[in-house]
Amino acid sequence: MMKRVPLSVEKEECTGMPSTLKSIMSSPIWDSLYKSIDGYDPLIHCVLLTFLNQEIERFNKLLIVIHESLKNLQLSIKGEIMLTQELEEIYDSFLKMRVPKLWQKSAYKSCKPLSFWVNxxxxxxxxFNTWAKMAYTAIHHRYMRFITAWKHSVSSPNPKSQSPTDEKSNFSEGFPARYWLPAFFFPQAFLTTVLQDYGRSQGLSIDALTFTHDVLSDPADTKEKELSLIIQKKLNIVRRAFKGTDSKHIGVHVFGLFIEGARWNHEQRILEDSLPYEICCDFPEIHFLPTKISAKSPNASNQTGSESELYTFECPVYQTPERSRTSPETGFPSNFLTSVYLSTKKPPSHWITMQVALLCERDEK
Structure with a gap:
C-alpha cells in the first residue's frame, strides 16, 4: 500500500524554480502576473485555483497520516516501537477490510470498504495531480508571455505595441473540461466556488445566484454501449475529465454521480422508474449553470400539469449512501450536498416516496 499511494499530490522538484501549483502561486511570478492584469481575467482571478490549492492541501495532510501510520505499524510489528492502541486499531481494521478510524478523521466522507477506498x-x-499540472502549465505560459511582452515594450517603446495584459487566456487553459464531483473533500464548497467565480466575472453577489441544471444525455447511447461506457467511466476518470475543452466557461460540467431508486431515460430525457432488481445506476453528466435568481424560479415544480406536461423533481444529492444522520446546524442530513432539478412525467411525491437521490458513491459493502 505504501508503494501504491503517493507521498503527496504534487511532486516538488529541486530545480530552483517553483515546480508545483502551490509554490508558483506563492512566488513573485504570481504577484507579477496578478499586478499586470487590468479587469477580470478568467485564469488569474479564478477562485477555483485557490479552491484547488485547498483541496490539494487536504489530500496532502491525509497522505501524511496514512504514510506515518503505516510506517509506525511496520516498526511495531518488527518490535522496534511499542504497539499502541491506535496502531492496534489500524491493524484490526486491515484484517476486517475497514478504513482505520485514524484515516477517517483526516479523510473525506466515504462508506467504501478498504480496498475500494484505496483504489x-x-x-x-x-x-487533482493532472488538474494541478494543467493549472501550473497555464500560469507558467502566461508568465513567459508576460516577460516576452515586457522585453518587447522595453526594446520598442511603441504605445500601440501589445501590453502584457492584452492577451487574455481562455478558461480551458488550466482547468478540466468536466469535473469529477465525488473527487472533492467538500463538493458543496466546490459548487459555491463556481457561483462565486461567476459572480465575480459578472459583478453579481453570490446571494443573487443559483444553479439551473441540464442533464447532458446522448440520445445516440444504446443499451449495447452502456456496459462499455460504465467500464470507461470507472477506469478512465482522468481521461474523461480532461478530454476536450470547456471554452464557454459558463458554469461547470460534472460527472461521476449515481442515482438510487430511479433511472434516467436518455432518449426522453426524463426520470423514470428503475428496472427490476436495479437499485443504483450511473447518472449522466450534468451542466451546472449559474443563473440570476428571479421572482419565479425556472426550477419550480409543476404540480397541476396534465399527463402530457412534465413535472420537475428536486432531487437531493448526497456524498454517501448514508442519508439518515441530520446536522443540527442545517436540519439537513450531514452528507447532503445540493439539489438537482430533474424532469419527470410523474409528480414529485412519487419520487419522494421512492426515496430517489443522487449519490457520489454507490453502496459497495
Whole structure:
C-alpha cells in the first residue's frame, strides 16, 4: 500500500524554480502576473485555483497520516516501537477490510470498504495531480508571455505595441473540461466556488445566484454501449475529465454521480422508474449553470400539469449512501450536498416516496 499511494499530490522538484501549483502561486511570478492584469481575467482571478490549492492541501495532510501510520505499524510489528492502541486499531481494521478510524478523521466522507477506498483515493489523487499540472502549465505560459511582452515594450517603446495584459487566456487553459464531483473533500464548497467565480466575472453577489441544471444525455447511447461506457467511466476518470475543452466557461460540467431508486431515460430525457432488481445506476453528466435568481424560479415544480406536461423533481444529492444522520446546524442530513432539478412525467411525491437521490458513491459493502 505504501508503494501504491503517493507521498503527496504534487511532486516538488529541486530545480530552483517553483515546480508545483502551490509554490508558483506563492512566488513573485504570481504577484507579477496578478499586478499586470487590468479587469477580470478568467485564469488569474479564478477562485477555483485557490479552491484547488485547498483541496490539494487536504489530500496532502491525509497522505501524511496514512504514510506515518503505516510506517509506525511496520516498526511495531518488527518490535522496534511499542504497539499502541491506535496502531492496534489500524491493524484490526486491515484484517476486517475497514478504513482505520485514524484515516477517517483526516479523510473525506466515504462508506467504501478498504480496498475500494484505496483504489478510489488513488483515482482522486490522479485527478487533482493532472488538474494541478494543467493549472501550473497555464500560469507558467502566461508568465513567459508576460516577460516576452515586457522585453518587447522595453526594446520598442511603441504605445500601440501589445501590453502584457492584452492577451487574455481562455478558461480551458488550466482547468478540466468536466469535473469529477465525488473527487472533492467538500463538493458543496466546490459548487459555491463556481457561483462565486461567476459572480465575480459578472459583478453579481453570490446571494443573487443559483444553479439551473441540464442533464447532458446522448440520445445516440444504446443499451449495447452502456456496459462499455460504465467500464470507461470507472477506469478512465482522468481521461474523461480532461478530454476536450470547456471554452464557454459558463458554469461547470460534472460527472461521476449515481442515482438510487430511479433511472434516467436518455432518449426522453426524463426520470423514470428503475428496472427490476436495479437499485443504483450511473447518472449522466450534468451542466451546472449559474443563473440570476428571479421572482419565479425556472426550477419550480409543476404540480397541476396534465399527463402530457412534465413535472420537475428536486432531487437531493448526497456524498454517501448514508442519508439518515441530520446536522443540527442545517436540519439537513450531514452528507447532503445540493439539489438537482430533474424532469419527470410523474409528480414529485412519487419520487419522494421512492426515496430517489443522487449519490457520489454507490453502496459497495
Amino acid at each position: 478510489d483515493l488513488i483515482q482522486r489523487l490522479n485527478f
